[in-house]
Amino acid sequence: MSEKEMSLYGEGVGFERIRRITGYLVGTIDRFNNAKRAEVSDRVKHGV
Amino acid sequence: MIFTVKKRDGREMPFNIEKISDAIIKAFRASGELDEQIKAAQAQMNLLGNDDLLTNVALKVAADAVGHLEADNKTKPDIEEIQDAVEKALTEGGYADTAKSYILYRAERTRVREVNTRLMQTLHDITFSSAKESDLKRENANIDGDTAMGTMLKYGSESAKHFYTMMMLKPEHSRAHLDGDIHIHDLDFYSLTMTCCQIDLIKLFRNGFNTGHGHLREPKDIRSYAALAAIAIQSNQNDQHGGQSVPNFDYAMANGVRITYRKAYLSNMVKALILLTGMEEGEILPVVKKLHSEMAEMGMVATLVPNEKFQETEIRELSKTYDAEIVNKAQSFAEKMAYEETDKTTFQAMEAFVHNLNSMHSRAGAQTPFSSINYGMCTEPEARMVMKNLLLTTEEGLGGGETAIFPIQIFRVKDGINLNPGDPNYDLFKLACRVSAKRLFPNFSFQDAPYNLQYYKPGHPETEISYMGCRTRVIGNNYDPSREISYGRGNLSFTSINLPRIAIKMKSVDLFFKELDRMLQLVSDQLMERFAVQSRRKVKNFPFLMGQGVWIDSDKLGWEDTVGEVIKHGTLSIGFIGLAETLVMLTGKHHGESDASQELGLKIIRHMREFCDKESKRLGLNFSLLATPAEGLSGRFVRMDKKKFGIIPGVTDRDYYTNSFHVPVYYKISAFKKLSLEAPYHALTNAGHISYVELDGDPTQNLEAFEKIVQHMAKVGIGYGSINHPVDRDPVCGFVGVIGDVCPRCGRSEGHAISCEKLEELRKKFPGMPAFKGIR
Numbered sequence: 142m143s144e145k146e147m148s149l150y151g152e153g154v155g156f157e158r159i160r161r162i163t164g165y166l167v168g169t170i171d172r173f174n175n176a177k178r179a180e181v182s183d184r185v186k187h188g189v
Numbered sequence: 190m191i192f193t194v195k196k197r198d199g200r201e202m203p204f205n206i207e208k209i210s211d212a213i214i215k216a217f218r219a220s221g222e223l224d225e226q227i228k229a230a231q232a233q234m235n236l237l238g239n240d241d242l243l244t245n246v247a248l249k250v251a252a253d254a255v256g257h258l259e260a261d262n263k264t265k266p267d268i269e270e271i272q273d274a275v276e277k278a279l280t281e282g283g284y285a286d287t288a289k290s291y292i293l294y295r296a297e298r299t300r301v302r303e304v305n306t307r308l309m310q311t312l313h314d315i316t317f318s319s320a321k322e323s324d325l326k327r328e329n330a331n332i333d334g335d336t337a338m339g340t341m342l343k344y345g346s347e348s349a350k351h352f353y354t355m356m357m358l359k360p361e362h363s364r365a366h367l368d369g370d371i372h373i374h375d376l377d378f379y380s381l382t383m384t385c386c387q388i389d390l391i392k393l394f395r396n397g398f399n400t401g402h403g404h405l406r407e408p409k410d411i412r413s414y415a416a417l418a419a420i421a422i423q424s425n426q427n428d429q430h431g432g433q434s435v436p437n438f439d440y441a442m443a444n445g446v447r448i449t450y451r452k453a454y455l456s457n458m459v460k461a462l463i464l465l466t467g468m469e470e471g472e473i474l475p476v477v478k479k480l481h482s483e484m485a486e487m488g489m490v491a492t493l494v495p496n497e498k499f500q501e502t503e504i505r506e507l508s509k510t511y512d513a514e515i516v517n518k519a520q521s522f523a524e525k526m527a528y529e530e531t532d533k534t535t536f537q538a539m540e541a542f543v544h545n546l547n548s549m550h551s552r553a554g555a556q557t558p559f560s561s562i563n564y565g566m567c568t569e570p571e572a573r574m575v576m577k578n579l580l581l582t583t584e585e586g587l588g589g590g591e592t593a594i595f596p597i598q599i600f601r602v603k604d605g606i607n608l609n610p611g612d613p614n615y616d617l618f619k620l621a622c623r624v625s626a627k628r629l630f631p632n633f634s635f636q637d638a639p640y641n642l643q644y645y646k647p648g649h650p651e652t653e654i655s656y657m658g659c660r661t662r663v664i665g666n667n668y669d670p671s672r673e674i675s676y677g678r679g680n681l682s683f684t685s686i687n688l689p690r691i692a693i694k695m696k697s698v699d700l701f702f703k704e705l706d707r708m709l710q711l712v713s714d715q716l717m718e719r720f721a722v723q724s725r726r727k728v729k730n731f732p733f734l735m736g737q738g739v740w741i742d743s744d745k746l747g748w749e750d751t752v753g754e755v756i757k758h759g760t761l762s763i764g765f766i767g768l769a770e771t772l773v774m775l776t777g778k779h780h781g782e783s784d785a786s787q788e789l790g791l792k793i794i795r796h797m798r799e800f801c802d803k804e805s806k807r808l809g810l811n812f813s814l815l816a817t818p819a820e821g822l823s824g825r826f827v828r829m830d831k832k833k834f835g836i837i838p839g840v841t842d843r844d845y846y847t848n849s850f851h852v853p854v855y856y857k858i859s860a861f862k863k864l865s866l867e868a869p870y871h872a873l874t875n876a877g878h879i880s881y882v883e884l885d886g887d888p889t890q891n892l893e894a895f896e897k898i899v900q901h902m903a904k905v906g907i908g909y910g911s912i913n914h915p916v917d918r919d920p921v922c923g924f925v926g927v928i929g930d931v932c933p934r935c936g937r938s939e940g941h942a943i944s945c946e947k948l949e950e951l952r953k954k955f956p957g958m959p960a961f962k963g964i965r
């Protein structure tokens with residue numbers, strides 16, 4: 142294999158998941174406090 | 190014999206009976222029980238100081254206490270044992286009142302000690318835990334608790350809260366707050382600031398303003414308009430603890446576009462004439478410039494949508510100097526080019542504005558200002574150009590395609606202006622839906638909801654409804670009914686009631702209302718206490734908010750004046766949390782499940798609103814009812830209630846209480862029904878409200894449904910609403926949309942690497958992909 146094929150990128154890089162909490166957007170769920178994290182994971186989608 | 194005492198920290202200290210008698214003396218002084226005897230002794234022999242008698246009695250009691258300890262064989266007593274013995278000795282000596290005040294003194298000391306311990310423990314946690322482990326550090330999701338400045342802010346904020354609860358709040362307010370009956374929001378700013386303000390940019394820009402770091406002149410084009418708007422938001426944020434909002438972004442920025450167009454028109458007219466006549470710039474520029482300024486004095490200026498009066502006069506006048514055909518040609522060239530240039534410049538200005546608000550910091554560098562902008566109803570072409578470009582740059586995202594977190598954008602919806610096909614701004618409404626479907630903003634506010642419409646006077650943008658991003662709303666004005674506007678006003682402070690706790694404690698509906706009334710009165714008193722503290726602040730304490738005349742009528746005050754009178758235009762708000770859990774506790778079902786519960790829910794919230802109205806009348810101020818946003822609060826209340834009352838199904842069995850009047854997030858319900866159930870609460874919560882709908886998947890694929898939901902919001906009387914949907918992004922390949930376990934663009938799963946070769950291949954298809962650094 143060539144040098145180029147072996148080089149990798151993205152190890153340890155997570156996905157960003159933006160969510161709205163009390164009106165404000167928050168960049169990553171990591172920054173939510175525990176209660177809000179629980180609330181976000183409980184949310185069910187509303188049918189249209 | 191007793192030689193040593195065990196201190197609380199375990200150390201042994203030499204025994205000193207005077208320390209015990211000192212405490213006893215304090216107790217006697219507090220009770221006054223020996224006062225008569227001391228007086229008598231003083232009368233008898235003037236030479237003997239009153240302290241001597243007191244000391245003698247105290248030493249005698251202390252000796253008795255030591256006797257008790259020795260009798261119990263406690264040769265190395267600890268503090269608690271000594272205090273027990275003193276209580277006993279006082280009681281036996283017949284000093285009942287003093288025994289009582291000694292017990293109080295003990296309790297007070299314990300309280301101070303506990304508070305200090307708690308403070309030290311809090312500071313310890315802030316110091317030694319990362320934000321990932323510490324809930325405290327994530328209390329506010331937009332402050333990075335791991336940075337040095339974030340940590341410093343936390344020290345200050347926690348210490349201030351301890352100080353205020355101990356030294357400034359009335360004990361009953363402090364206790365209610367610490368026990369979790371109520372929550373006094375932004376307590377760390379208790380004696381310092383008011384919450385938020387709607388900044389009228391047009392007024393602020395009129396003569397330029399001073400940020401404290403120098404005077405900024407009235408802006409001269411859309412770029413400087415947008416830059417100054419960001420600076421104004423940032424400057425004002427330093428004087429308040431809540432968010433900053435612009436109520437008239439469309440109207441204000443339109444003025445900047447006007448100036449930019451005029452300049453672009455002039456320069457293109459000159460260019461065209463140079464080219465068409467073959468003359469020099471030095472010959473042409475002075476002629477056209479002079480004509481334009483003469484025409485401006487007569488009220489004729491070049492406008493984005495050309496006006497005949499200007500066009501005709503310009504042609505007539507310039508044709509005196511140049512060939513008429515050339516002038517005609519030059520004019521249409523200038524119009525076309527000036528439009529395009531202005532459009533482009535406006536886009537860049539909006540792009541920079543959004544970028545600025547996401548990167549600039551206030552408050553010691555730890556937090557981006559909480560900014561909001563309201564727009565949507567101005568139908569002038571210049572304002573339309575602003576809104577279009579703002580939406581387009583929002584859709585595009587920040588540099589690497591990231592979704593902008595700020596400002597919160599609020600698109601104001603009104604029938605006849607933008608809601609329906611044929612309305613002059615309907616195209617912008619559709620664009621707003623498209624952008625919101627991708628980027629979560631804008632949110633939508635509804636001018637036609639009856640409780641918003643009642644204030645609206647066409648031709649007076651200051652009467653349009655404005656929201657502060659998180660939901661705060663200020664428009665009615667009981668203090669001064671002639672000023673029912675949003676400009677220059679805001680919330681002063683708010684305190685929320687733990688509704689579920691009242692239901693848990695009272696169980697029956699009748700008793701619930703009784704206790705609710707007690708709580709409402711307590712909160713009202715507390716808000717008034719804080720208002721009194723805020724009223725004593727001076728203009729100089731708010732160099733921008735008051736010093737630059739941002740707050741209504743503050744321009745009539747001097748630097749040393751107190752702000753008490755002008756802040757009466759602000760609101761004092763009573764908030765609440767967990768209506769759903771309250772209803773489950775009282776009836777077994779929440780309002781999403783049962784009509785009877787909905788009826789009771791409305792009765793409760795209406796009752797609270799009526800209380801606010803009554804207080805407004807009684808006190809001549811603006812009390813209002815808030816559907817509390819509750820970022821840090823939803824967990825705090827339920828944590829305490831779980832400890833106090835145990836796990837109650839549907840009430841305390843989750844890690845959060847449901848937001849304000851919302852139907853619980855875990856409950857399956859259609860978007861339309863949810864909105865219809867929540868809308869009547871919007872009408873009651875005049876301090877602010879918001880309703881959310883959660884959509885699955887990627888709504889940009891179904892814009893029709895998205896638009897239908899917004900129209901339903903308008904129909905059922907929602908005041909402020911927004912639609913949530915997942916917005917994920919892979920920083921490696923730049924994909925934005927819904928990402929499950931695997932990125933749909935590059936195929937990597939979270940945390941895994943992919944080959945650079947594959948990324949290069951993808952770049953051919955997606956040229957906008959972020960440049961990757963740190964290749965291994």
Ligand SMILES: [Zn+2]
Pocket residue numbers: 919921922923924932933934935936937
């Ligand atoms: Zn990817």
